[in-house]
Amino acid sequence: MIMNGLTNFICFTVLSFFALVTAFPVVREVYTPPVILPDASTVWVVGNQYNVTWNVTDAPPLQNITDRTGFIVLAKGGDEAWDNNTLLELASGFSILSGTVEVTCPKVPPANDYAIVLFGDSGNFGNLFTIAE
């Protein structure tokens, strides 16, 4: 489902993770909570503020999570076009367990194939949604 650059990124992340585990043998897990909002019915308007939310219901204990600091990027064209699109960072430095972060819709061309990618340990694509002017 997730391909190309993202796959490479994940492979890199996973390899780094194993490298880390080898260096520091602590049992930790890769935690990638699913994005809830924006969803397929969401329309963002450029310049307005929105909450990106994700599901932390099944979160493992904090000490088990490899990377507790999240960041969010805006992708365009779906996960298969990952390589070909400029990714815009929307937020960073928040706790992956917070479940929500407020972002400002960046000035990007209107389209209906934007998606949020939430990074904790790895990348997790949300639904495609629309950005309007």
Ligand SMILES: *[C@@H]1O[C@H](CO)[C@@H](O)[C@H](O)[C@H]1NC(C)=O
């Ligand atoms: C985002 O969520 C916070 C906390 O629930 C709320 O106070 C804030 O108004 C929300 N922001 C937007 C833009 O909806």
Ligand SMILES: *[C@@H]1O[C@H](CO)[C@@H](O)[C@H](O)[C@H]1NC(C)=O
């Ligand atoms: C969050 O995840 C839990 C456990 O997987 C699930 O039961 C719940 O329906 C999810 N909530 C949302 C809003 O997706």
Ligand SMILES: *[C@@H]1O[C@H](CO)[C@@H](O)[C@H](O)[C@H]1NC(C)=O
């Ligand atoms: C958290 O990690 C500990 C070992 O460090 C393990 O025993 C425990 O089962 C893990 N908990 C979860 C929910 O994964």
Ligand SMILES: *[C@@H]1O[C@H](CO)[C@@H](O)[C@H](O)[C@H]1NC(C)=O
């Ligand atoms: C990326 O762009 C190249 C050249 O325009 C094209 O050949 C390729 O199919 C595109 N890849 C994806 C995944 O859209």
